[in-house]
Amino acid sequence: MRICVYGAGAIGGHIAGRLARGGADVSLVARGAHLAAIQSNGLTVQAHDGTHHSRPKASADPRELGPQDAVIVTVKAPALPDVAASIAPLLKSDTAVAFVMNGIPWWYFLGHAGPHRDMRLPAVDPGGALEKAVGLPRTIGGVVYSASEVVSPGVVHSEHGNIRVILGEPDGRISDRAKAISAVLEAGGMPSPVTPEIRLEVWAKLLGNLGNGPICVLTRRGVRDSFADPLLRDAARRSAQEAQAIAAALGVTLPDSHVARVAGANMAHKPSILQDLELGRPMEIESLFATPLHLARLTGTPTPQLDLLVALAKQAARAAGLYPEIT
Known part of the structure; x- marks a missing residue:
């Protein structure tokens, strides 16, 4: 083949x-x-x-x-x-x-x-x-x-x-x-x-991307080091819950165990979007962060924490010249 x-x-x-x-x-x-x-x-x-x-x-x-x-x-x-x-x-x-x-x-x-x-x-x-x-x-x-x-x-x-x-x-x-x-x-x-059910799998992975990606971009540290702070681990849980709610509004039901998996993550690995930031490479902000939030607005799903964390992550990307400035 x-x-x-x-x-x-x-x-x-x-x-x-x-x-x-x-x-x-x-x-x-x-x-x-x-x-x-x-x-x-x-x-x-x-x-x-x-x-x-x-x-x-x-x-x-x-x-x-x-x-x-x-x-x-x-x-x-x-x-x-x-x-x-x-x-x-x-x-x-x-x-x-x-x-x-x-x-x-x-x-x-x-x-x-x-x-x-x-x-x-x-x-x-x-x-x-x-x-x-x-x-x-x-x-x-x-x-x-x-x-x-x-x-x-x-x-x-x-x-x-x-x-x-x-x-x-x-x-x-x-x-x-x-x-x-x-x-x-x-x-x-x-x-x-x-x-x-490939769309379910897309959202199962996105729960992790949205749970740890914006936080790690802001801390500039891997998942384990970022989540050593209980407040940030809890923030990851809430982000995953908001992502779970967007998926549900689109007809994809993810069990709470997926949220628990995100909150319980303990890997030293840095998310790829943080690696891209550190290496000055184009970041997947649109597909990982912005488009899920667009779908939240489309379905009327509240995502107050993700809105804030993604806005901050975009500013970090702008500071590195990797995302368009606000006009």
């Missing part, structure tokens, strides 16, 4: 390493020093089950990689317009494209039953570029849990064994194409359940 990972950073690199270990013909779209190192020395993934080395084909130009059976998009949300502009050479008529990312996905309401059916989200798909370039029929939703970091060019370190990639069709089918990608990942040592 020919699978291209588009965006081989920490998460994409880990997924690519697992796909190669599972027997796929893997290629990567990457850039910079990370790309150069992979081209010269291959890709190394340091994980709980050992160190895995592979030699995938890698390029900054999808035209050099050719048509694929599947593409797994793992870029950060601000890079999606670039994906839309350049993904075409990777696509055959039946190529599946799995968007394995954080935040509210561009396809969330397309074909979805309910009062907001087919509503577009221009903040996460400006101009409908992804819908035009990829389209809903090709699209598979994805959620990833993998505390990973690029520790040096070509080398990805995964902090612990609680890893998984959850895949699901937007229309709720358990499709052969999703099962095929899942089988390769699982053969490579990464659990990959296929779910009929």
Whole structure:
């Protein structure tokens, strides 16, 4: 199975390493020093089950990689317009494209039953570029849990064994194409359940992103260090409860155990949005923070704490030149 990972950073690199270990013909779209190192020395993934080395084909130009059976998009949300502009050479008529990312996905309401059916989200798909370039029929939703970091060019370190990639069709089918990608990942040592409720999984991950992301951006510390203050741990719980309420207003019921998981988090890992702030990279504020709050306003869901924390996190991003100033 020919699978291209588009965006081989920490998460994409880990997924690519697992796909190669599972027997796929893997290629990567990457850039910079990370790309150069992979081209010269291959890709190394340091994980709980050992160190895995592979030699995938890698390029900054999808035209050099050719048509694929599947593409797994793992870029950060601000890079999606670039994906839309350049993904075409990777696509055959039946190529599946799995968007394995954080935040509210561009396809969330397309074909979805309910009062907001087919509503577009221009903040996460400006101009409908992804819908035009990829389209809903090709699209598979994805959620990833993998505390990973690029520790040096070509080398990805995964902090612990609680890893998984959850895949699901937007229309709720358990499709052969999703099962095929899942089988390769699982053969490579990464659990990959296929779910009929991918939107529920999107919100389950978002509870953590909203619970710890704004707080860690403001403290500039990882989850464990931030939550050492009981007041901040309680604030994370309240943020997760507000996110739970937004999901419920959209018809997604998350059990209270998901909120408890966020409040009980004890990992040293820094959320990716904090890593981006520290490294001066574009931050996923729109998909992780702003769009969920837009949906809160759309559904009339009160989110007073998230409103404040996200406003402060935006100011921290503005101070670093990573978010537009208020005009």
